[in-house]
């Protein structure tokens with residue numbers, strides 16, 4: 318029983334990392350929220366950060382995706 322619930326928690330964390338984790342730009346503190354997407358780049362709502370196109374950049378300071386860090390909820 319205990320083992321089973323721990324497994325569920327692990328997969329919860331994984332899906333959060335891939336899905337709805339907000340990401341913050343290290344340079345200008347812009348926050349990418351997967352629930353909102355990015356209107357400027359025509360990214361639809363519910364797009365995980367990992368699914369953004371490689372050419373996607375910070376809308377505020379033009380940093381590339383490597384400059385973003387996950388925000389702990």
Ligand SMILES: [Zn+2]
Pocket residue numbers: 342343344345346347375376377378379380
């Ligand atoms: Zn930025």
